[in-house]
Amino acid sequence: MPEKKTIERAERDKREGKAPTTQAGEFVREEIEHIREGRHGARSPEQAIAIGLSKARRAGVDLPVPKKGTVSEKTRRSAQHALEAGDKPAAKVSRKRSRATIGALQHESQAAASRPALARHAKAASKERTAAERSAAARKAARTKSPAERSHAARKAARTRAAHKAGK
Structure with missing residues (x-):
């Protein structure tokens, strides 16, 4: 249960x-x-x-x-x-x-x-899944996020990009 x-x-x-x-x-x-x-x-x-x-x-x-x-x-x-x-x-x-x-x-x-x-x-x-399918899923997920959630996700994405750049 x-x-x-x-x-x-x-x-x-x-x-x-x-x-x-x-x-x-x-x-x-x-x-x-x-x-x-x-x-x-x-x-x-x-x-x-x-x-x-x-x-x-x-x-x-x-x-x-x-x-x-x-x-x-x-x-x-x-x-x-x-x-x-x-x-x-x-x-x-x-x-x-x-x-x-x-x-x-x-x-x-x-x-x-x-x-x-x-x-x-x-x-x-x-x-x-193809890149197009993953991209479409991400776009669809963004549509159901509130502005605060979108902002939080954008900050997280920026942190991830920075971490990946530093790792290269």
Whole structure:
């Protein structure tokens, strides 16, 4: 069950007109925090993200099922099932299954939520997209930012550029 503050953050993102993926990001962030706190582990950053996305769908975030051919059929079925579960949030959850899932995750390492592991994942994920796609995503993200957030992002970008220039 996601924490109340996570659901509130996702709802705020929805009110601000942000994309379902952005809303789901709050649940992924929560999952990464849980792994770092030692509540449980994960095999890989991808698994941690998948758990977060599933939680988001179950919490009612209108996150579409991955397109055919992009992921395995099993993953698509799982996502579809989580999306349907989000339509009826009062449905009873199997206690035995929940305990078994957490028990299995507790045997996994916390390394999946480390900074280097997440950085490796982000780099690999961005490599799969073209420069035009990355640029379009950045422009779209800028449109949903408030003036203060845009200013903060610009300052951060300038710092990053300066750091990269100094490193050359």
